[in-house]
Amino acid sequence: MARYLVSGGAGYVGSHVVLTLLDAGHEVVVLDDLSTGHAGALQEGVPFVKASLADRAALDEVFANWRFDAVFHLAALSLVGDSMKEPLRYCRENLSNSINLAEAAVKAGCMKYVLSSTAAVFGVPREVPITEAAPTTPVNPYGLSKLMMEQALAWAESAHGLRSACLRYFNAAGADPKGRAGEDHEPETHLIPRAILATLGRLPPLHVFGTDYETPDGTAIRDYVHVMDLAAAHVAVLPRLDGGSVRYNLGNGRGSSVREVMAAVERVSGRKVPHEDGPRRAGDPPVLVASSARMMAETGWRPRYPELDRIVQTAWEWHVKHPAGYGVRQAA
Numbered sequence: 001m002a003r004y005l006v007s008g009g010a011g012y013v014g015s016h017v018v019l020t021l022l023d024a025g026h027e028v029v030v031l032d033d034l035s036t037g038h039a040g041a042l043q044e045g046v047p048f049v050k051a052s053l054a055d056r057a058a059l060d061e062v063f064a065n066w067r068f069d070a071v072f073h074l075a076a077l078s079l080v081g082d083s084m085k086e087p088l089r090y091c092r093e094n095l096s097n098s099i100n101l102a103e104a105a106v107k108a109g110c111m112k113y114v115l116s117s118t119a120a121v122f123g124v125p126r127e128v129p130i131t132e133a134a135p136t137t138p139v140n141p142y143g144l145s146k147l148m149m150e151q152a153l154a155w156a157e158s159a160h161g162l163r164s165a166c167l168r169y170f171n172a173a174g175a176d177p178k179g180r181a182g183e184d185h186e187p188e189t190h191l192i193p194r195a196i197l198a199t200l201g202r203l204p205p206l207h208v209f210g211t212d213y214e215t216p217d218g219t220a221i222r223d224y225v226h227v228m229d230l231a232a233a234h235v236a237v238l239p240r241l242d243g244g245s246v247r248y249n250l251g252n253g254r255g256s257s258v259r260e261v262m263a264a265v266e267r268v269s270g271r272k273v274p275h276e277d278g279p280r281r282a283g284d285p286p287v288l289v290a291s292s293a294r295m296m297a298e299t300g301w302r303p304r305y306p307e308l309d310r311i312v313q314t315a316w317e318w319h320v321k322h323p324a325g326y327g328v329r330q331a332a
């Protein structure tokens, strides 16, 4: 049994990472400031430190109170649109908070660090599926902030021996099939929950951005990876760190168009997805699909829930059972 620190463990992906670690019999401590996460996403019996990663003293205290075998760093600002409006804030917070955690870990002798990175480090790819060899040319400050941290971690390995795994997630989707956690973002910007919430009448009709892409049905194609598969990748990657730092692209390896996602929601729910077609959104590439071949070859990881209908079904069940997400919503 090992003990792990999960920053952002009250958030969407983080809460599923926590469940996966607990299921594997490990001890977990969650650090989160609840800025976008939820107290209701915390698991009973898991020590919780309510603090910001900006607070170095709080971080030192956490590492003084527990010894960790590795840290999983998920806490971040992660809205691409907001990052375009507040580039300096995104770069400052995502980079300095991630560095605070890395410095505190190194100081305490915890030399394994798993970073939640993103497909956004690649910007508009020249080729799909996107491999680790693709050029990293982010087209928004969010992607840049993650790329800067990836680069800082490379230097931290050579100078301090801190071994890192940068996991470039594509689109996290779905919910714990046992119903213990799910997605609750405010605002919700992801396609699958937006399509589900529109179908449930909790959001306005789904806006389809672009129907004239050079794709089979004209809508944009993305790679949706089940959030429990992402979580499992965090455990699968750890043994690799014994040999040094790694970077992996993490996706389902298959793309689904907006229309295909809507059709999956309709099959799962038995209802029509209210929607309206509109023009493309600036900066949206037609196709973003990961090659996770390296991750699979080097760690043995495989997606357990690759089918779009299964991904949508777990998300649908979560939203139906949690009409107010994790808590009571304020009236708009």
Ligand SMILES: NC(=O)c1ccc[n+]([C@@H]2O[C@H](COP(=O)([O-])OP(=O)(O)OC[C@H]3O[C@@H](n4cnc5c(N)ncnc54)[C@H](O)[C@@H]3O)[C@@H](O)[C@H]2O)c1
Pocket: 007, 008, 009, 010, 011, 012, 013, 014, 031, 032, 033, 034, 035, 036, 037, 038, 051, 052, 053, 054, 073, 074, 075, 076, 077, 078, 097, 116, 117, 118, 119, 168, 169, 170, 171, 172, 173, 185
């Ligand atoms: N959801 C996706 O599809 C996706 C895709 C690619 C990458 N990622 C990355 O995965 C990570 C998790 O994403 P998510 O969708 O679960 O986001 P989320 O907003 O649901 O979770 C982030 C968590 O971090 C906490 N947090 C934020 N700033 C903090 C701070 N300064 N100190 C302490 N806690 C703080 C929030 O309260 C929240 O609980 C992020 O780093 C994101 O960039 C997510």
